Amino acid sequence: xxxxxxxxxxxxxxxxxxxxxxxxxxxxxxxxxxxxxxxxxxxxxxxxxxxxxxxxxxxxxxxxxxxxxxxxxxxxxxxxxxxxxxxxxxxxxxxxxxxxxxxxxxxxxxxxxxxxxxxxxxxxxxxxxxxxxxxxxxxxxxxxxxxxxxxxxxxxxx
Numbered sequence: 001x002x003x004x005x006x007x008x009x010x011x012x013x014x015x016x017x018x019x020x021x022x023x024x025x026x027x028x029x030x031x032x033x034x035x036x037x038x039x040x041x042x043x044x045x046x047x048x049x050x051x052x053x054x055x056x057x058x059x060x061x062x063x064x065x066x067x068x069x070x071x072x073x074x075x076x077x078x079x080x081x082x083x084x085x086x087x088x089x090x091x092x093x094x095x096x097x098x099x100x101x102x103x104x105x106x107x108x109x110x111x112x113x114x115x116x117x118x119x120x121x122x123x124x125x126x127x128x129x130x131x132x133x134x135x136x137x138x139x140x141x142x143x144x145x146x147x148x149x150x151x152x153x154x155x156x157x158x
Contacts, residue, residue: 012042012111032103035111039067046070049105051098059084061093065101067109078104 015038021028039049048068055062060083067076080100082093089096106112 012038012109015039015042016111030112032099032106035106036102039106039109039111047075049102051101053094053097054079056094061097063094063097063101065098065105067105076105076109078102078106078108080104 016030019030019034019038021030023029036049039047047070050066050068052064052066053061054064060081062079062081065078065080066074068074078101080097080103082089082097082100084090084093
């Protein structure tokens with residue numbers, strides 16, 4: 001029998017039952033690597049996952065993953081944004097954005113286990129939230145200092 005022209009999504013969804021999940025805050029998640037492995041097992045080389053880097057600068061990386069069938073028809077996609085400079089994103093923001101985008105695209109295809117967000121996305125989001133909170137606290141402290149100083153200090157004194 002020749003190559004499959006259409007991937008049976010029922011087979012792909014059966015793969016979800018075979019994937020190991022990881023409990024995070026009371027919910028079960030599957031790793032992106034497991035989802036890619038299941039996708040390849042059932043899609044073979046008939047379907048593809050490609051990545052476009054939409055933005056890459058000193059602050060952030062924005063990636064789009066696209067899942068296409070053998071005719072180039074886009075069946076699902078996913079976006080991911082990674083902020084540079086913190087944690088693993090000091091050196092690997094592009095790789096992180098790509099992996100997260102793949103996870104989103106596979107979830108949009110229906111291969112997500114019980115929840116859409118990947119373990120990596122949850123960890124990264126919590127780290128981003130912490131960094132934003134720390135930066136806001138720092139900014140508030142600087143503003144407060146400036147306000148205190150403006151009551152009896154001239155610009156020359158600064």
